[in-house]
Amino acid sequence: MTGLREYLDGPYKSARDVVRAGLAAHADLLDAGLRLPRDEYRDQVLEKLRLIAADGHPSRGFRKEYGGQADLGGFIAGFEALAFGDLSLMVKAGVQFGLFAGAILHLGTTQHHDEYLSDAIEGRLLGCFAMTETGHGSNVQALGTTATYDEQTGEFVIHTPTPGARKDYIGNAARHGTLAAVFAQLVVGGESHGVHCLLVPIRDADGDPMPGVTISDCGPKLGLNGVDNGRLVFDQVRVPRTALLDRYAQVDAEGTYRSEIENPDRRFFTMLGTLVQGRVSVGGAAINASKVALTIAIRYADQRRQFGAPGSSEETLLLDYRMHQRRLLPLLAKTYALHFAQAELVDEFVRVFGNDADEHDRRALEAQAAGTKAVGTWHATETIQVCREACGGAGYLAENRLAALKADTDVFTTFEGDNTVLLQLVAKGLLTGYRESFGKLDPLGTARFIAAQAVEIAVEKTALRAMIERLRDAVPNRSDVADPDAGLRDDGYHDGMLRFREEHMLAGVARRLKAGIDAGDEPFEVFNRCQDHVIAAGRAHVDRVVLEAFSAAVQAAPEGEPRDRLKELYDLHALATIEADRAWYIEHGRLSGPRSKAITALVNELCALVRPHAGGLVDAFGVPGAAVDVPMVVPSQHE
Amino acid sequence: MTGLREYLDGPYKSARDVVRAGLAAHADLLDAGLRLPRDEYRDQVLEKLRLIAADGHPSRGFRKEYGGQADLGGFIAGFEALAFGDLSLMVKAGVQFGLFAGAILHLGTTQHHDEYLSDAIEGRLLGCFAMTETGHGSNVQALGTTATYDEQTGEFVIHTPTPGARKDYIGNAARHGTLAAVFAQLVVGGESHGVHCLLVPIRDADGDPMPGVTISDCGPKLGLNGVDNGRLVFDQVRVPRTALLDRYAQVDAEGTYRSEIENPDRRFFTMLGTLVQGRVSVGGAAINASKVALTIAIRYADQRRQFGAPGSSEETLLLDYRMHQRRLLPLLAKTYALHFAQAELVDEFVRVFGNDADEHDRRALEAQAAGTKAVGTWHATETIQVCREACGGAGYLAENRLAALKADTDVFTTFEGDNTVLLQLVAKGLLTGYRESFGKLDPLGTARFIAAQAVEIAVEKTALRAMIERLRDAVPNRSDVADPDAGLRDDGYHDGMLRFREEHMLAGVARRLKAGIDAGDEPFEVFNRCQDHVIAAGRAHVDRVVLEAFSAAVQAAPEGEPRDRLKELYDLHALATIEADRAWYIEHGRLSGPRSKAITALVNELCALVRPHAGGLVDAFGVPGAAVDVPMVVPSQHE
Structure with a gap:
C-alpha cells in the first residue's frame, strides 16, 4: 500500500528502522524464553540490551555531552519499536534507559549526570x-x-x-x-x-x-x-x-x-511528573504489540479456510466471514487511531520537555499520557485476546507467538499506573482545569477540593452548560429525521457526538460531587458513589482525543490510497466507538433507535469495505518478519 | 454462610468431595509447572492421573461390569471439581477418561468395551x-x-x-x-x-x-x-x-x-452427538476455574487497602471502592448463575443418557451443552482477566496462581468446539426445531435448509410472532411509566425481558434468511450477512436459559440465609445482564432512557448490598485451600 507505511512511521522513521534492524539481527531472542531456563533467558536479554545500547538507540534520548543525540521523540519511537520484538527486552530497556537513567536525568543534578549517565546509557551501569x-x-x-x-x-x-x-x-x-x-x-x-x-x-x-x-x-x-x-x-x-x-x-x-x-504535595507531583516518559512509552509499546498480534491474526484469517459452500472447490477464508471481520477489523481500525493519538502525545511530550513549558502544560501532558496509556494497554489486552481466539488452537501454541504477546503484555494495564487509577486522574484533571491539586490521587482530598472549591468554577470556566447547549444544536438529534442513515459518515458528526458525551459526563460528575458535599455527606463517600461515573468520564475524554487525532491524521495524509484507506478506517473506528456506547447516546437523547440500528449496519458494511485491504493495512505497520513469520502463516502469501 | 455450600454442591456432593480431598492430598502438583522442565511436569501429571484413577473418580462414569459405578452425574461433577486444581491434570483426565474412554464406550460395541474399558478407566491403557x-x-x-x-x-x-x-x-x-x-x-x-x-x-x-x-x-x-x-x-x-x-x-x-x-449426515451427527459429554465437562470446568479466581481476588480485595480518607488511621479496602465492586461482583453473581445452569445441564445429560431419550431430546441437549460451554468458557476468560487486573502486580506473579489460571483456561474457548461456531449451532437448533439437519455446521446447507424449507414452519411452529405479541403485553414498556424504578426487582420482569429478546432476535434472523433467499441471493451470502445476528440470537437464548436456571435455584433454595443471599445475587445478575444489553432493549422499545438509567443505579446498589457477604459467597464455592491460599492473601482473615 504505497506510502502508508512511510506515513505511519512519520518523522521518526530512522529511529524506528534502527530498532527494526536490530530486532531482525537478534531474532534468536524471540524464542529464548521457550528454550532456556529462566536465569539464562534473563542473561540473554541483558546481552541484547547491551547490543541495542551499542546500536545507539537509548542514547538518542540524552544530551550530547553524555554521548546522546538529544532526540527525545526518536528515543520514544525507537522504544515503541522494541515492542515488535521480545517484550522482556523492551521492558528491561525501559527500566534501564527510561526509568533508572530517566530518574537520574530528571531528578538529579549535574554531579549525578556526570557521574552516572554515560555508564547507564551504554549499559555498563545497570540500575x-x-x-x-x-x-x-x-x-x-x-x-x-x-x-x-x-x-x-x-x-x-x-x-x-x-x-x-x-x-x-x-x-x-x-x-x-x-x-x-x-x-x-x-x-x-x-x-x-x-x-x-x-x-x-x-x-x-x-x-x-x-x-x-x-x-x-x-x-x-x-x-x-x-x-x-x-x-x-x-x-x-x-x-x-x-x-x-x-x-x-x-x-x-x-x-x-x-x-x-x-x-509538599506540589513538590511530590512535580517530581513524579518528570517521570511521565514511562507512561508515554508503555502506551506506545502496547499499541505496537497490538500491531504484531493483528498482523499475525489477519494474515492467518486471510489464508485459513474452514467450511464453505458445497460444490465450491475451496472452503471459505475466515476473513470472509462477517463475524470474523467484526471481531478483527474494528480492532485494526482502533489500532490505527491509537497510533496517531500516540504520535500526537509524543509530539506534545517533545514540546513540553524541549521547551520550558508551564505547569499547566505539564499537567495536561501527564493527563494525556495517563489516558493514552490506559486506553492503549486495555486495547492491547483485548486485541491480543481476540487474535488468539481467532487463530483457534494454532493461536495457543507458543510457536505462533500470540501466547507470549498475551502473557507479556498483560501487566501493562497495571504497571506505570493502574489503568483505573489513571482514568480517574484524567477526569480529575479535566474537572479542576489542571490546577495544583490535580495530581493528588487521594480521593478524599480530590472530592473535597473539587466539590468545596472548584465545581462552580470548573463548570463556569469551561462553560460546560453553554457548550452542551451549543453541541445540542450542532449535532441534531436524528430521532425525528426520516432517513436514519443520513450523515453518518460526515466528518463533524462523530466528533460532535464524542465531544457531547465527554462534556455531558464531566458536567454530571461535577454536579453530583457538589450536590453530595452540599448535602453534608462525607467527601470520601460522595466521591466513591460517583467513581464509576468519574472513570467513564475519563474514558470518554480519551476516546474523543483519540478520535480527533485520527481525524487530523486523515486530513494530513498523502492524497490517494493512503488517505482513502485511512478515511475508511477512520469511519469504521468512529462508528464502532459510537456503537459501543450507543446505549448512553440513546439514554441521553442523542440517538434514535432506528439511527442506532443504522450505525450497526454501517459498521458491518465498513468491515466489508476494509476487508480487501486488510492484508496491506497490517503490512503497513512494518513489523519485522522475524516477529510475525510464524508456522501457522504461510510466508509466501504476503509481502 | 450456613447451608449455601451444601446447596451448591447438591446431589453430587460426595463425588466433588472425593476430588477435593485428592487435590488437597496432591497439592504439590499446583506448582509443578513452575518447578519442573516440561517433560517432568507431564510425567507428574500422569502420576497424579493414576492416583485419581485409584481414588475411583473416573470409574464413576462407567458401567459396573467395567469397574464403574454407573453414576454419570457424579462423574461430571467430579471432573468439574478437578478444575479447582492443576488444570493440566483436569485436561489430561478429560482426554483419557472422557474423550478416549468415552469414544470406546459410545462408539464401540461389547468387544471393544470388554477389551479396553477397564484398562482405560484405571489408567493402565493411555489413549x-x-x-x-x-x-x-x-x-x-x-x-x-x-x-x-x-x-x-x-x-x-x-x-x-x-x-x-x-x-x-x-x-x-x-x-x-x-x-x-x-x-x-x-x-x-x-x-x-x-x-x-x-x-x-x-x-x-x-x-x-x-x-x-x-x-x-x-x-x-x-x-x-x-x-x-x-x-x-x-x-x-x-x-x-x-x-x-x-x-x-x-x-x-x-x-x-x-x-x-x-x-450420512445424520449418521455423522449421531456419532458426534454421543461425545457431548466433553462439552458438558469443559463448560463446568471453566465455571469452576472462575470460582478459583474469584475466591482469590475477592479475598485479596477484602484485605488490601490503598488510599483513603486523610485523618483515618487506615486506608480503604479495595472492595469498598465502587469501581472495584463493579468489576468483581457482577462476575460473582454470573458465576453463581452459571453454576446452576450447569447443574441443570448435567441433570439433563444424565436423563438423556440414562434413558432412551429420543433424537429431539438429544439434539436439544447438544445445543444446551454447546451454549453453556460457550458462555461458561468466555465467562472464565473474562473473569480471570478481571481478577488478575484487580490484584495488580501481585496478580501477575505466578505464586498467586492467577497467571496459571489465565494461561491454562484460555484455550477452553476454542477446544471442544470454537465458541463462535457453537453459538451458531445453538441458534440453528432453535430455528429448525432440532430437526435432522440441525447439527450440520456448514453454513450453506443450513441457510438453504432454514430458508428454503423451514422458515415459515419455524416461525409458525413456535408461534414466534404470537409469542412476541404476548410478551409485549406481559412486559409493559415502561417508557411512559412515571416511576422508572418500579418493578425492577420483580421476578417476572427479568425473565420476560430476556425471553422477549431471544424470541425477537430469532424471528428477525428467520425473516432475514427467508427474505434473502426469496430475493434469489446466494444462500452462503445470505447466511453470512446475518452471521453476527445469528450468533447474538444464540447468545440471547443461552442468557435466558441461564437466568431461568438461577431463578429456579433461588426458589428451591433453603429458606433463610441461602435463599436471601441468592436472591440478591440473582437480582444483580439479572439486572447486570439487562444493563449490558440495554442498547438493544431501548432500540426495540422495551426500555425507556430513564428506566435504563435506573437499572444502572440499581446494579450499583445491589453491588453494595452483596459486598458485605462477598467473602462468605466465595467461601461457599468450597475451593480447597491449597488452590487459593496464595502469598498475597493472608490466610487468617478468611475461613
Whole structure:
C-alpha cells in the first residue's frame, strides 16, 4: 500500500528502522524464553540490551555531552519499536534507559549526570527504579521506606521499617542491577519531607548484595520472564548525602532541607511528573504489540479456510466471514487511531520537555499520557485476546507467538499506573482545569477540593452548560429525521457526538460531587458513589482525543490510497466507538433507535469495505518478519 | 454462610468431595509447572492421573461390569471439581477418561468395551482422541485422514494423504498415549462413507512409535504445559477390521458397509452427538476455574487497602471502592448463575443418557451443552482477566496462581468446539426445531435448509410472532411509566425481558434468511450477512436459559440465609445482564432512557448490598485451600 507505511512511521522513521534492524539481527531472542531456563533467558536479554545500547538507540534520548543525540521523540519511537520484538527486552530497556537513567536525568543534578549517565546509557551501569512497595503501588505518597539524614556522619540511612515497605516487583533487581534509584520518605532533623529519590548501591563488584541489603527474586511471572524482578529490603543502609537526587530539594551538610517548591504535595507531583516518559512509552509499546498480534491474526484469517459452500472447490477464508471481520477489523481500525493519538502525545511530550513549558502544560501532558496509556494497554489486552481466539488452537501454541504477546503484555494495564487509577486522574484533571491539586490521587482530598472549591468554577470556566447547549444544536438529534442513515459518515458528526458525551459526563460528575458535599455527606463517600461515573468520564475524554487525532491524521495524509484507506478506517473506528456506547447516546437523547440500528449496519458494511485491504493495512505497520513469520502463516502469501 | 455450600454442591456432593480431598492430598502438583522442565511436569501429571484413577473418580462414569459405578452425574461433577486444581491434570483426565474412554464406550460395541474399558478407566491403557487435524478443526466432516478397507487382508489402512490431514493438538500423543481413537474418512470398496472412528495403536510396549506412525510434539503452549499435545502422521498403517468402533456402522469381512442410519449426515451427527459429554465437562470446568479466581481476588480485595480518607488511621479496602465492586461482583453473581445452569445441564445429560431419550431430546441437549460451554468458557476468560487486573502486580506473579489460571483456561474457548461456531449451532437448533439437519455446521446447507424449507414452519411452529405479541403485553414498556424504578426487582420482569429478546432476535434472523433467499441471493451470502445476528440470537437464548436456571435455584433454595443471599445475587445478575444489553432493549422499545438509567443505579446498589457477604459467597464455592491460599492473601482473615 504505497506510502502508508512511510506515513505511519512519520518523522521518526530512522529511529524506528534502527530498532527494526536490530530486532531482525537478534531474532534468536524471540524464542529464548521457550528454550532456556529462566536465569539464562534473563542473561540473554541483558546481552541484547547491551547490543541495542551499542546500536545507539537509548542514547538518542540524552544530551550530547553524555554521548546522546538529544532526540527525545526518536528515543520514544525507537522504544515503541522494541515492542515488535521480545517484550522482556523492551521492558528491561525501559527500566534501564527510561526509568533508572530517566530518574537520574530528571531528578538529579549535574554531579549525578556526570557521574552516572554515560555508564547507564551504554549499559555498563545497570540500575533499578525502586518505587513500588509490597504495601503501596498506586499510592506512592504513602511509601514506607525511610531515608533519614544523620548529620553526625553526613549520610542518609535507608531503611525498610515494616514488611509492607519492602520494595517489590523491581525490574533488574533480582539478578543484574547494581545501583537503585530508591523512593523513600525523606526525614531530616526529625521532620518528614515526603517522598524523594536517592541512589543506593545494592550489589558490589562481584554481584553480591551490599551490606544491609537483602535481595530476593519475585520468581516466575505470567510473562516477561526475561526480566529479573526482585524485592529489596534495606536494613539501616548508609549512603552519602550526595546520593539524594536533588534537583527539586536539597539537604546541606548541616542538615537543612530546602526546596524551591514549598507545598509538599506540589513538590511530590512535580517530581513524579518528570517521570511521565514511562507512561508515554508503555502506551506506545502496547499499541505496537497490538500491531504484531493483528498482523499475525489477519494474515492467518486471510489464508485459513474452514467450511464453505458445497460444490465450491475451496472452503471459505475466515476473513470472509462477517463475524470474523467484526471481531478483527474494528480492532485494526482502533489500532490505527491509537497510533496517531500516540504520535500526537509524543509530539506534545517533545514540546513540553524541549521547551520550558508551564505547569499547566505539564499537567495536561501527564493527563494525556495517563489516558493514552490506559486506553492503549486495555486495547492491547483485548486485541491480543481476540487474535488468539481467532487463530483457534494454532493461536495457543507458543510457536505462533500470540501466547507470549498475551502473557507479556498483560501487566501493562497495571504497571506505570493502574489503568483505573489513571482514568480517574484524567477526569480529575479535566474537572479542576489542571490546577495544583490535580495530581493528588487521594480521593478524599480530590472530592473535597473539587466539590468545596472548584465545581462552580470548573463548570463556569469551561462553560460546560453553554457548550452542551451549543453541541445540542450542532449535532441534531436524528430521532425525528426520516432517513436514519443520513450523515453518518460526515466528518463533524462523530466528533460532535464524542465531544457531547465527554462534556455531558464531566458536567454530571461535577454536579453530583457538589450536590453530595452540599448535602453534608462525607467527601470520601460522595466521591466513591460517583467513581464509576468519574472513570467513564475519563474514558470518554480519551476516546474523543483519540478520535480527533485520527481525524487530523486523515486530513494530513498523502492524497490517494493512503488517505482513502485511512478515511475508511477512520469511519469504521468512529462508528464502532459510537456503537459501543450507543446505549448512553440513546439514554441521553442523542440517538434514535432506528439511527442506532443504522450505525450497526454501517459498521458491518465498513468491515466489508476494509476487508480487501486488510492484508496491506497490517503490512503497513512494518513489523519485522522475524516477529510475525510464524508456522501457522504461510510466508509466501504476503509481502 | 450456613447451608449455601451444601446447596451448591447438591446431589453430587460426595463425588466433588472425593476430588477435593485428592487435590488437597496432591497439592504439590499446583506448582509443578513452575518447578519442573516440561517433560517432568507431564510425567507428574500422569502420576497424579493414576492416583485419581485409584481414588475411583473416573470409574464413576462407567458401567459396573467395567469397574464403574454407573453414576454419570457424579462423574461430571467430579471432573468439574478437578478444575479447582492443576488444570493440566483436569485436561489430561478429560482426554483419557472422557474423550478416549468415552469414544470406546459410545462408539464401540461389547468387544471393544470388554477389551479396553477397564484398562482405560484405571489408567493402565493411555489413549488419545485423534479428531482435529491441522487443516480442519471446526469442520470435522471435512477431515482428510483415510481409513480404507482392504478386503484381501481384512484390514483397514490408516493414512494421512496431505500435510493438512496431520492429526494436531492431540492430548496424550506427544509422550504417553499408546492407543488412539482416530477419526477418518471410511472408504470401503472404493466408496467413502464419511467420518468414522477406529482404534489405532501408536506406540509399542517400549513407548516407541509403531511402524508407519510419526509422532511429534506441539511444543510449548500458552498454558496446559502438563499435557503432552502432539501430532500424528499415518503412513499406510494397517489395523484389523475390528478396530472400527462399530456401534453405528459395521463393515463385514467381505467388505460390505452397513449402518442402521442411512443418511450420512445424520449418521455423522449421531456419532458426534454421543461425545457431548466433553462439552458438558469443559463448560463446568471453566465455571469452576472462575470460582478459583474469584475466591482469590475477592479475598485479596477484602484485605488490601490503598488510599483513603486523610485523618483515618487506615486506608480503604479495595472492595469498598465502587469501581472495584463493579468489576468483581457482577462476575460473582454470573458465576453463581452459571453454576446452576450447569447443574441443570448435567441433570439433563444424565436423563438423556440414562434413558432412551429420543433424537429431539438429544439434539436439544447438544445445543444446551454447546451454549453453556460457550458462555461458561468466555465467562472464565473474562473473569480471570478481571481478577488478575484487580490484584495488580501481585496478580501477575505466578505464586498467586492467577497467571496459571489465565494461561491454562484460555484455550477452553476454542477446544471442544470454537465458541463462535457453537453459538451458531445453538441458534440453528432453535430455528429448525432440532430437526435432522440441525447439527450440520456448514453454513450453506443450513441457510438453504432454514430458508428454503423451514422458515415459515419455524416461525409458525413456535408461534414466534404470537409469542412476541404476548410478551409485549406481559412486559409493559415502561417508557411512559412515571416511576422508572418500579418493578425492577420483580421476578417476572427479568425473565420476560430476556425471553422477549431471544424470541425477537430469532424471528428477525428467520425473516432475514427467508427474505434473502426469496430475493434469489446466494444462500452462503445470505447466511453470512446475518452471521453476527445469528450468533447474538444464540447468545440471547443461552442468557435466558441461564437466568431461568438461577431463578429456579433461588426458589428451591433453603429458606433463610441461602435463599436471601441468592436472591440478591440473582437480582444483580439479572439486572447486570439487562444493563449490558440495554442498547438493544431501548432500540426495540422495551426500555425507556430513564428506566435504563435506573437499572444502572440499581446494579450499583445491589453491588453494595452483596459486598458485605462477598467473602462468605466465595467461601461457599468450597475451593480447597491449597488452590487459593496464595502469598498475597493472608490466610487468617478468611475461613
